Amino acid sequence: MRRTGLSAFPFPLLLAALLLTGAGCAVREADAPLMLPAQDAGAYHGLPGDALLMGPEVQGVAWSDFLARHFDPWERTRPEYPADKVFWGLAAFADKPVYGENLRPRGPAWLDAMAEASKAAGYPSLNRRAIAVANTAMRVLPTEKPAFGDPGQAGEGFPFDYLQNSLVLAGTPLYASHESADRAWVLVESRFAYGWVRRADIAWVDDDFAKTFRTGAYAALVREGVSLADTDGVFRFKGFIGTLLPVAESVKSTEDGGLTVMVPARDVLGRAVVRYAHVAPGDALPAPLAPTPDNFAMLADRMLGEPYGWGGLYTDRDCSATVMDLMAAFGVFLPRNSSQQARLGWVEPLDGESDAAKKARLLEEGVPFLTLVRKPGHIMLYIGSKDGEPVVLQTIWGLKTRQSGVEGRRVIGRTVISTLEPGANLRHLARPEGVLLHTVRSFNTLP
């Protein structure tokens, strides 16, 4: 199936992912068996480093599609998502016990307060264009405070805040549909997800800004945590792999070979204004990048070892953010939700296949760096093979364990390169469901 079923991104976005996740206090064993010795994304594809994994025409179509989706929030005159979608949290937590930042149960008064803050009956109330001027959290409800599952259960408690939907990178075009009763939160729609963001982290976009900011030429940040200060020396925000910014048309390159990009800023009345920032050579490249193994591996290697960030907490990435941000640099659109990601491109269902058959099919049909491997609540990127075993790059919380009947987690907690059977040698790995391969359901090749 190709690019269907995307009429609405499915939220509850991250709940399913809890199947895989878990809190700390895990078994302490050497990391070695959990990942491959060579944490080097270029070591497994077996192709010429400069081979084009997508043809120019295919990539061109993907990039057009990406840009249309990226800026689509500025084309809207009304919200794309109805109230029952955007306020799903109010219903979802009505009969699900959640715990607060003090690890005590939240009572019904909390949900009442959230309902009042959400003003669902008045939706939509804003209908304005906006842009993120900071890297900011997208929340399920208009609050920065968390809602955890039972902290006493494996795979619950910190960091699994059910209210954390996604990170929104600075520079992301937004459609602002609604605001909270206290006005501190704005409900927005983006290319990849919707939810509440802090009012202070966005700015209103008018026609002039929207026109100026769509230069047609864009730069992809290709390094993590690039500090962006404007030409007046004012710090704006940090850029990450996944950040896309317009290249300033008049000054596309600078003397040192870097790029001058537009960065959105917020004026004193909350309106977006264009500022300019210089990006050093090697920190950004014209987007989309050439889809070569070398380029994919360069970016992937910069993500390796970074800590897992549930729903983008602390500007870290979870499984789906890693593939979304990586693909963005190559102009390939992915939504934020892993099960939606798994429906794009050429999908190969694997239901009912043996583990051996799954591996064989992946090795035969997978394209390194373009094939996603899916199990419920988790997504991985196929990057080649080692000794006849498929190799994936993934951002993973941990592996399910069982010891004297008690479920636990062997925490990995970062972006790693592994086989599809990491931890297979662990004594307490929950078998069979703790073996990733066992629950792999499909793979899909982008774009």
Added chain:
Amino acid sequence: MRRTGLSAFPFPLLLAALLLTGAGCAVREADAPLMLPAQDAGAYHGLPGDALLMGPEVQGVAWSDFLARHFDPWERTRPEYPADKVFWGLAAFADKPVYGENLRPRGPAWLDAMAEASKAAGYPSLNRRAIAVANTAMRVLPTEKPAFGDPGQAGEGFPFDYLQNSLVLAGTPLYASHESADRAWVLVESRFAYGWVRRADIAWVDDDFAKTFRTGAYAALVREGVSLADTDGVFRFKGFIGTLLPVAESVKSTEDGGLTVMVPARDVLGRAVVRYAHVAPGDALPAPLAPTPDNFAMLADRMLGEPYGWGGLYTDRDCSATVMDLMAAFGVFLPRNSSQQARLGWVEPLDGESDAAKKARLLEEGVPFLTLVRKPGHIMLYIGSKDGEPVVLQTIWGLKTRQSGVEGRRVIGRTVISTLEPGANLRHLARPEGVLLHTVRSFNTLP
């Protein structure tokens, strides 16, 4: 001893408090024995509700002192604190294992990166006046990412992020001494503590702003989470008990009896500009409030039940923030650190006293709402008595328990009214150290 020993606020600020704290998964028992049935701060003092607990002259001196300290960061031409104080975290975590947001140990590379980001050798590099334009976290190191103790230990792990120093309320005058290598963080000094804050949450203050903003008349927010929008309808920030803002001189009161206050905002170049906001009657009062039991109880009651917030996480309060914010409304200065708080005013040491003698002395000499009760790492506010037992208001994480030799915590996790022996009937309370009274070392009466 009166107002001595304050030449430098002692940091590591919150480490000692870990003695009292602990992570979730605690025994589930009814809350009733942990707190008094009447969660009503006015029910225990036994005084006329309008009695003045401080004489006007005493309060006047306290308020002058408070304002001098509040604005002192704008009087500085160089930092008050030397490099070994402000960069204490770099030394403290060198030989203390800490855990990241993925609950895995942070390695030496992390501390190296923090040292590089801190640029200690270049300290001080800024020397500017600033102001908080948002409620923002003050951090020990220039990062929003946490450093936990061993999550497997009682009293460690979430929410006890060692890097979380304090909340800085919007409107707080700051002295900005230094910036991080990535420019995203600024090292600031405030009335009550120092540390790193997000660049985006402060604005530079020039002479005009500083002069305009010191109107001489100030309003204290007396309700939690007051939404402050300016006269152009732009949302600025939320106010809390503890927030102080200048009353606009020309328009001290509005038709409905509310107040018009100045709110700091940030222009596109990062400079502070004055905006005006209307506060509804009952949300703010001219500061300092009359020091009556009724006024103290009104504010205290609005804090009751609020969740515990380690170092001000999620804009919640911990033990010392509660007393600091409450006292601020009455014009009484307190630093952020509980052991420093316990050295102010008239101090009564209790070392070597029996539990019965401690109670008797507190009942005899304590002044409801002005006497702080201290144990190592914790501070409580004496508010009267019940059946011959001293009664305190406190924001407390939990009580130490021991079961089969394993230490745990009975989580309370909020602001409550209790005796000095909450949980004395708990079967697994760690005895004697789990009984608060047992480790009470002194009390001190403000101002």
